Amino acid sequence: DAGVIQSPRHEVTEMGQEVTLRCKPISGHNSLFWYRQTMMRGLELLIYFNNNVPIDDSGMPEDRFSAKMPNASFSTLKIQPSEPRDSAVYFCASSLAGLAGGGMQYFGPGTRLTVL
Amino acid sequence: AQSVTQLGSHVSVSEGALVLLRCNYSSSVPPYLFWYVQYPNQGLQLLLKYTSAATLVKGINGFEAEFKKSETSFHLTKPSAHMSDAAEYFCAVSGTGTASKLTFGTGTRLQVTL
Numbered sequence: 297d298a299g300v301i302q303s304p305r306h307e308v309t310e311m312g313q314e315v316t317l318r319c320k321p322i323s324g325h326n327s328l329f330w331y332r333q334t335m336m337r338g339l340e341l342l343i344y345f346n347n348n349v350p351i352d353d354s355g356m357p358e359d360r361f362s363a364k365m366p367n368a369s370f371s372t373l374k375i376q377p378s379e380p381r382d383s384a385v386y387f388c389a390s391s392l393a394g395l396a397g398g399g400m401q402y403f404g405p406g407t408r409l410t411v412l
Numbered sequence: 413a414q415s416v417t418q419l420g421s422h423v424s425v426s427e428g429a430l431v432l433l434r435c436n437y438s439s440s441v442p443p444y445l446f447w448y449v450q451y452p453n454q455g456l457q458l459l460l461k462y463t464s465a466a467t468l469v470k471g472i473n474g475f476e477a478e479f480k481k482s483e484t485s486f487h488l489t490k491p492s493a494h495m496s497d498a499a500e501y502f503c504a505v506s507g508t509g510t511a512s513k514l515t516f517g518t519g520t521r522l523q524v525t526l
Binding site (some may be wrong): 300329337339341344351352387389399400401402403405406407 | 414444446447454455457458462463478506513514516518519
């Protein structure tokens with residue numbers, strides 16, 4: 297299996313621009329998670345989906361952030377407009393929900409976002 | 413609600429010495445517990461997990477962890493550190509009755525010196 301795929305791996309943009317991060321979960325997994333990691337705040341859960349439905353978006357920092365999961369094999373995290381404080385590494389993870397999955401999450405390699 | 417506390421944001425050991433990374437959990441339901449490792453510029457990788465079978469769990473790269481309910485602990489150990497073990501380690505917890513949302517600790521950076 298190819299694992300969780302994220303694109304792009306690196307993104308450099310200017311303040312005010314729209315940024316779209318993409319994630320392809322592991323085939324057969326029905327839960328998907330978006331995390332943000334910074335030195336100051338550590339690893340933060342932004343939002344997660346079960347069966348393509350957003351379950352908990354309480355970690356989304358503000359309205360500039362939005363996430364979608366139009367189907368079981370694709371999700372996006374969008375920031376519009378972007379700000380320098382959004383600079384971070386964004387991780388996508390997927391899992392098989394419930395006891396069958398044993399709670400394990402599989403992480404992608406991350407997207408390093410730099411907003412100038 | 414579940415939470416984990418990792419004691420020590422930085423731990424330094426000599427190559428060949430014992431590695432001990434501490435994690436205490438809080439959970440209102442029987443927990444699933446995990447240790448993940450993150451190497452520089454990479455995503456998190458599962459080291460091992462506890463899901464209420466054996467209390468001593470063996471993981472990859474010679475790591476193991478012991479679930480102690482009386483101490484609400486799930487410390488990670490390795491008998492002999494190797495330079496390649498230098499990384500950040502995260503403890504995480506989820507409830508068995510919930511979806512697979514994990515609550516992560518703040519991480520412990522392990523440094524291995526010659």
